[in-house]
Amino acid sequence: MSRLRFATAWLAGCSGCHMSFLDLDEWLADLGRLVEIVYCPIIDVKEYPDHVDVALVEGAVANEDNREMARRIRDRTRVVVAFGDCAVTGNVTAMRNPLGSARTVLERSYLELPTLAPAIPAAPGILPVLEDRVRPLQEVIAVDGFLPGCPPPAGMIREFLEGVIAGGPPVARRPRFG
Amino acid sequence: MTDSITNQSVALDLGEVDARFGSIGEWIASQGLSNGDLMAVLHRTQAEFGYLDRGALGFVARALRLPLSRVYGVASFYHNFRLTPHGRHEIIVCTGTACHIAGATRLLEEAHCRAVGLKSVTVGSTRCLGPCGAAPVVVADGELLGGQTAESVSEIVARARHES
Amino acid sequence: MTAERKMRINDVQVKFEEGETVLACARRAGVRIPTLCHFDGLSDIGACRLCLVEVEGSAQLAASCVTRAEPGMVIRCHTTRLAEYRKVILELLLAERNHVCSVCVANGNCELQDLATEHQIDHVRFDYQFPALGVDLSHGQFGVDHNRCILCTRCVRVCDEIEGAHTWDVAGRGGTSRVITDLAQPWGESQTCTSCGKCVELCPTGALFPRGTSVGGLVRDRGRIELAMAHRRHESCHG
Amino acid sequence: MSPDDLDGIAARENASRKPIQIRCCTAAGCLAVGAESVRRELQGVLEQHPLRDQTEVIGVGCMRLCGFGPLVRRDPDGTTFAGVRPADAPAIIAGQGPELTPLDMHQPFFRNQKSVVLANCGIVDPERIESTIAAGGYRGLRDALTLHSPAEIVQFVTRSGLRGRGGAGYPTGVKWSIVAGSTDPNKHVICNADEGDPGAFKDRTILESDPHRVMEGMVIAGYATGARTGYVYVRGEHPLVTDRLQKAIDQAREFGLLGTDILGRGLIFDIEIRVGAGAYVCGEETALIASIEGGRGIPHPRPPYPGKVGLWGAPTLINNVETYANIGAIVENGPDWYSAIGTPTSRGTKVFSVAGRVVRTGLVEVPMGTPLREIVEVMCGGAPKGARIKAVQTGGPAGGFVPEPLLDTPVDYEAMAAIGSIVGSGGMIVLDETTDMVEMARFFMDFCRDESCGKCIPCRTGTVQMHGLLERIGRREGTRADVLRLELLADVVRHTSLCGLGRSAPNPVTSSLRHFRGDYEEKLRGGPKS
Structure with a gap:
C-alpha cells in the first residue's frame, strides 16, 4: 500500500523540536522507508504540497506568514499535529503577549534599546508583519x-509516529x- | 473589573501616621472595638479621609492588632473601599440589569469620554443601587438621579468640571 | 450504640476515626485522590476542587479534603466524570496565568505539571489569558513570580498557622486576586517576614523560589516542614 | 413596656392622627425622581394653608408602582397621584386640581396583590415606631411571648410551610429547629439584606418602608431559638436602609422591644447593623459570616452548615429579609392561615420587584402559584409600546430565562426549577423581542466573573473563559466548537464550584442555550450549519 505522505513544518519556533526530531538518528532511515517525506525544512521543497497525510507543525503563530502557512497546511493535510510546546501552548514565543501589542515590543527592541540608527524594520513582502x-x-x-x-523527547516522537503510521490515533x- | 493589585514601596513613619489618624484611634477606643470590627473601622476611615492609603491601612492594622496583609486583603476585596484618591467630584453610573437594558453602557461611555483628563472628576460604575423604577440611574456626588440620558450625563460632568 | 465507623471507598471497606476526612481515609486505603491546595498539617479550605468525589445518595460532589467520613458512606473517587472535571480544572489553571514550563525553575518538579501529565493533558482547550503579572526579587533570598501562582494559598496558611508571622495574604478579588506581603509592598520590605522559607518549600509550582535557582533547578526538601508541623500538631488549636 | 401597653400606644397614635393624611412615598425609587422636594413643598404649602389643622403630610414607604413615582396618596379617600411635581402641591392639599389625574387603584396591578409582607408598606411612617404599632406592629411578638413557648413557635414556622425567600427555598422551619435544638448558650440570628441581584429591590424596599416588621421577625426568631444577638447585613450601596434601620432599632430599644427585658417578659435580644462594602458573594451565607467577622467575603465549605457552626463558630440562623417579614403574621394569624395561601409545596406569598422592558415597574406581592404571565402582562402591562415579551428573567445572575411561551408557569419553587429557572430572591426582569439573549448571558457572566471571590478554580477561571466565549460569539466570530466549550464549562463550573455563586453562574447560559439556541446559532461564523 502506498506510503504515508509525511511533512514537518516550522512556524514561530526555535527549531529545537526539529533538532529532537533529528535525534531519532538511525530510525530516520526507517522512517524514510515507512513514509514519503514530502515537505520538511531540511529537504529542498519550496511549496507545501497537496494531499499530505500527517504533518508535524513546530512553532506558534506569531506573524502573518505563520498564519497563512498554518491555513495552507490545514487545507492540504489530513492529520495536523501541534509539535512541541510553542505550537501547543505558545510557550516562549508567546511570552511577549502580556507586554501588549506588537508595536510595544518593536518599539522597545528597535527604538529604545539600539544606539545605532534606531528604526523599526519594515520590508513589505519580505519581512512578515508581527501579529x-x-x-x-x-x-x-x-x-x-x-x-x-x-522539545518533545525523540522517543516520544517515534512512539507517536509509529502509532500514527500503524493507523492509530x-x-x-x-x-x-x- | 476590580483593578489589579500592584506592589508599592512605602516606609511608614509611625509618628506621622498616628497623628494623622488619631481621630480613628480615639473612635476605636471609645467604642471598645476589636479585630471583628475591621469592616466598620474601614468604612469610618474612608468616610473621614476619602480613601484608604497604605498609611491608613497600616494604622488600622496596628490599632486592631491585625496582620498588615489581612487588612490590605480585606480593603482590596470590597468594591466600595477605595485604595486610591478620587477626584473631588464622583459620577457613578449604575450598571445593574434594569439600567443595563435602559442603556447604562452608553451613559458610562459618555461620562468617561466627557471626563477624560479631568483630575477633579472621577467616573465609575457600580452594581445595582436599587431604584430600578428610575432606570437608568446615576449617582452624582452622592445624589441619586433617575431617568438619565447621554445629554443629562454630559451636563453632570460639565457642571462638576465647572465647579472644581 | 453509635454506628460502626466504617465506609466504602471504591468498593473497599475502610474503618475511620471520629472527625477523619474522606481524603485521609482514602489515602490510608491506598486510593490516590489528586490534590493541590491540600497539604498535610495545614488547615483545609476546599479551594482547588481536584479532590472532589462522588457520594452515593447525594447529587452534589464533595471535596474529600473537607468532608468528614460518616458511617455507611459510599464514596467513588475515580469515575469518568470526575476524571473529566479534574482535567478541565487543570486546563483552566494552565490557561489562567503564564505557565511556561520550559523556562521555569520548577520544570520537572511542579505538582501542576505532574498532575497535567497524570491526567493525560496534551493541550489546553481554553483560550490562554496571558495576563501581565510581575516578578518581585526584592527579598535577599527568595523571589515570587505571580505568573506561576495558582492561588492555592498554601503560603498564606503555612505563614499564619505554622510560622505565625501572617506576612502573606490574598488581595483583590476573582481573577485579579494576588498573594501579597504586608501592605502589598515588595517582599524585601516586609517587617513581619522572618525569612524562614516555609512558604517557598510548600509552594506547589515555581511561583516562590530561592533566588539564583536556574531552569529546572528547584529541588524542595519538605522534611523540615513536616517535622515542624508534627511538633505543632500535638498542641495545635486547628484540629 | 408591658404587652398591654402596645394597644395603649396604638390608641394614642391613632387618636393624634389628623383627619386628612397626605402620604408621600420616600423610598429610594421615588427619591431618585425628586420625591423629597415634593414632600418639602407639600409641607411648606400646608403650613400657610387654611386646612392645616385637619391635614398632615407623612413621609411613608413604597406604594409599589415605582415606575410612576413620585407617588402621593390622599387619605382617607385613598386617591393616589403619580409623577407628582412640587408645583402640584397646592392642588393636592386642596384635594382637586385640573391637571392632576389620579391613578386607577382598582387596576390589576393593585387589585391582584395579596399583602402579608407589604401590608404596611406605604402606610406607616418608617421613622416613627408609634406609626407601626398603631398599624398592628409587634402583635405577633406579643402573642409569641405571652401565648406560646419557643418550641411552639418553631412548630408554627414549620407548619406554615414557609420556605427561604432568599431564592433557595430551603424550609425555614427546618433551619429554625436546627438552631433551636443546639444547647450552645451562644447563638446568633442574622438577617441577610445583601440583595446583590442587579435589578432586584424588594429587600431594600421592605427595610426602607417597614423595618419593624423585619425586626419583629428577628426577635421572634431569637425567642424561638434562644439566640440573644441579631445582625442585619446591609449592602454598602443602600445608605437609606442603614439610616432607617438604625432609627428603628434605637426606637425599638426605647420602647423595650429590643434589649434585656423585651415586653417585660425577660427576653434578651438586640440587633446590630453590619454594613457590607460591595461584594455580591456576601449574599452567600458563609461569605456573609466571614464578612461580619471582619474578613474577606470568602465562602467556606459546607457542612458544617451555619445552623451548627456559624458566626464565630456559634450556631447561627440566617434568613432573608422577606422570610423574617412573614414571621409576625404567621404567629398572629396562625400557621394554617398562612399555609392556606399559595401552593401545596410553595406556601404563602412572594414579593417580586418587576423591572426592565415593562410598562409598570414596581413591587408586587402575590400568592405563590400565581402564573408569571399574570404578573408580567396582566398586572404590569407587558412590554411598552405594544412590543412582544421575549422572556422573563428571575433570580438575577443565578437565575434563568423563562421564554414567553412558558409564562404560564406558576411561581413555585419546583415548577420554576423544572423549566431551568429559579424563583430567586425576587428580581424579575422583563425582556422584549429586541433583546439579544447571547448579550444578556454575557452581561450576567461578566457580573459573575467580576463578583467571583477568586478562591476556587472552576468559578474564578471558568467565568473568565465563559465570558470570553460569549463575547466572541456575540461578535459573530464564534464557532460551533465554542458553543460546545461553553456547555462543557457550564457543566464543570456548575458541579465543581465551592459555593452557590459558582454553582449557579452558568444558569443564564444553560437556560438561554436551552430556550434560545437560535440566538446563538445565527451568530456562529458560517451561519447555523457551520
Missing part, C-alpha cells in the same frame, strides 16, 4: 493531535509540558 498576539496553533486552525514538550501516551 499583536502570538497564538498556539489550535487557536488558528483545527488541530488533530498534540505532541507537547520543549495521533495521541501521545505520557504527554508532558516543559
